[in-house]
Amino acid sequence: MSATLTPLASDEFQAPGLGIFDWPPLVEGQAWFNKPALLALVGTLLVMVLTYFAFSRPKLVPRGFQNAGELAYQFVREQIARPNLGKDSDRWMPLLFTLFLFVLVMNLFGSVIFIQFPVMSRIGYPAILSIFVWLLVMYLGIKHQGPIGFFKNVMFPPGLPGWIYVLVAPIEFISTFFLRHITHAVRLFATMMAGHLIIALFSEVGWHFLATNLTPLGAPLGILGVAMTILLTAFEIFIQALQAYVFALLAAMFINDALHPAH
């Protein structure tokens, strides 16, 4: 940087950076136990408790929690499992429903007031889910299509002119076995991170221009910041639910690809 740059004045607006994703440990000496880790534990317990109350004593005419639970279950079955897995869907429903509900709760923490941190905006949490799906897909593919058949069906789809396999085989190999599983995690992580960052930016604008540096010219900008925070929080809730749906949908697609070779 050149020395001609003037140093930042103390009352100048500074946009929030990646620092908002770094949390100090809650307990001294336990570096792993920070706010995201606590939220992940709370969210796991929450999912377990909610599903226990919803499905532990099923009644023929559902009431209360069972109504909500069955609504969520039906959504996952009709929108995610059945279109992709067909007659195998009942076998995979426990996994898909758990994935959907877990990711949904983790994401929605970003919009719950006083918590306001989407756990999935730390790459480790979506990465472990996607590694789990990857291991499952590799196991299922080798089990159902054979160790050679699994790779052959993906890399050498029938019905193409011979010379094009030089191009198709490596591209399909990398994209099917690695890239799509990496983007599976990165998509969830980056959406949550970008959304959290944008909301932090606009609320920082509101705080800076209305609370700490109130000026006649800055006040409209601060009001705009607060309005955008509210609007984007509503949009973020939609995105958080959509990403949970997409995560489970892609898991169902990958499982189906491993069970049956593409035609």
Added chain:
Amino acid sequence: MSAAVLAEVTGNLGSIGYGLAAIGPGIGIGIIFGQGVQAIARQPEAYGLIRQNMILGFVFAEALALIGIALAFAFRA
């Protein structure tokens, strides 16, 4: 100012990079939803199927823009 410096860029180049990275996915998402709405208008009874494929295509295109915003932070000087 020395003669060698003709134009100086201060601030974060990552934001320019992200702006460039958002062009492609922006066009792609526009095409996906435009064609999706057209398909629904032509065949309203296939709404469920079209919407699901539309969202699927949307997330694939969106992933590129999101990777862009993540890398703008990752490769910061």
